[in-house]
Amino acid sequence: MNKIKYSIFGRSKLSGDFIFEALVGLFALGVIVLAFLLFRELFIESQLSRNTFGLGFLTTSTWNPVNEVFGALPFIFGTIVSSFLALLIAVPFSLGIAIFLSELAPEKLRTPLSFIIELLAAVPSVIIGLWGIFILAPFIRDYLAPPLSTYLGFLPLFQGPMYGLSMLTGGVILAIMIIPITSSISREVIMTVPTHQREAALALGATGWETTRIAVLPYARSGIFGAVILGFGRAIGETMAVTMVIGNSPRISASLFSPSYTMASVIANEFTEATSKLYISSLIEIGFLLLVISFIINIAARILVWKLLKVEGGGVT
């Protein structure tokens, strides 16, 4: 409200502008209050678990509801590894899509193609999950895993039996789910790169690819980075689809073929049937950790973006 120069201060207190300012200000504040309350509530409700397990909660890999011994390590591991795996797969695809749509695709195709890609983001995650169970998991098991274990089996990443539901399947599903958001934001960022940047590069005799590499991508770097982080944020919090394909097994394994478990999945799976106080409290602490991790990632991304902006003196966040 400080930005409104022709402010109503000095006029009647109940003028329309005043009410409007107060109202929209309230809305804005409401979101902040809500976020704060979310933190506060999760923090308070997880107190029992924090008191019981302390920091050991983060480093223990046992999750035993029967004896009420809870440790979040396998879930933290599963969440972070599956999200990174998703990024590893999704970022090249998204960048390719974004560059194609903004630099290379014929004018006529751009709008319908980007529309279709964004449509992918509208598919409910339970549908993607079902598709994952019935189509993707068997496909990965039968066609992707055998060559991986034959040619790259010397790596611990691709060892052991593969049953379809695995960390790899979870990562692929997540990649599919974050490609729309990462690619469409990257595309918009690339489109905001001023035309004279491209023209300058072309005038110096750069080829199409060189123009993109020298003039466009560096300019859009921080924005693309922001898009990637948004995708990462979505991957971390994604629950339904990944629960359906990751195998839900709270064990830490180096192999991507092993089943794994994510923080969001364990909450979704076990919260409804959790009745003991410590059990509920531990699940809430996982929720709290999930929130903290996403906050840290988002803040870290912001800081990185600001730093990049200073260096480059351009680009869009």
Place this chain on the structure above:
Amino acid sequence: MNRLKIILILILAGVLLAGCVSKQPSEVQPTVQPTATVQPTKAPETVTLNGAGATFPYPLISKWSSEYNKIKTNIQINYQSVGSGAGIKQITARTVDFGASDAPLTEQEYANVSGILQIPESIGAVVVAYNLPGIQKGVKLSGDVIADIFLGKITKWNDPKIVSLNPGIQFPAKDIIVAHRSDGSGTTFVFSDYLSAVSSDWKSKVGKGKSVNWPVGLGGKGNEGVAGLLNQNPYSIGYIELAYAKLQNISYAYIKNKAGKFIEPTLETTANAAAGAVSILPAGDVSWASVSIVDAQGDNSYPISSFTYLLVYKNQVDQTKGKMLAEFIWWAVHDGQKYSSDLLYVPLPDEVVSLNERTIKLMNYNGQPFIQG
């Protein structure tokens, strides 16, 4: 300064908002609203009885709801299948008129909710299902072998322990893929209760619960998730509800019972198990935490089964609704049982029905029981 005033107003509003939210009870927010109290004088007015709880009896309770509404047109029964745990939370918070749970309340849960009655309303069986190409239903398994498979001690189908139980069946030398539920569920409770009863190894290493720390295997969400795992992975084994296995035509094992017989899971053999366990059942108004009908007595009893329970308060706070609730449950454990078999639920044996009659007669308003006799 007006600007200051605006900011003050906003802060005040924020504080008020925060106050509103934090005044809520810190337990999980119930989703069901308590129904409006009904004036006793206006008899024909429609009354809604709200229930919440286990997903397993949901189809049966829905059937009851529609059938009972035909008899008593002014009573609507609204049941939300949100899971046993959520059902217990809601009845504890008194946001519903009745709860439903696949497992009896634990000592701790029972202590939290004073004056609760536990009324077995149906019986569920859990089958050990498998996907063995070329082998139909009826592979014979015993409790200790099942426990060893789920503990990861038996890893091949042609393990001598499995082969010796099944003369005449040629088992492949394949790894066993174990599938289990990933979500907390009554099905897991029954299954792990059974394994705890028959295997001391299982009892000490894993124990019983709605979610347990599985030593091996893949987790699928819901019966459909486990069934999906079985379908897609040849040489897999898992456990699912009897009704689901029958409807989906999934092959299942015959299980060795206490009498040493291998029993096919059917509605009859499950009812036998419940009838065989009646002598150990307590009264409806005490803790049922230790009640279990797994590994029951009887030559023809299927060993992996459990009651599923309705939870109601003994002392009702609303005379009209309390009476309607008592009458509905009375109907459900008597006439309502005839709808069980069609929906592949196991009807209650007579012995359990008479136990329930005694329990329902405990329901009262100000010491006045709703059902006399």
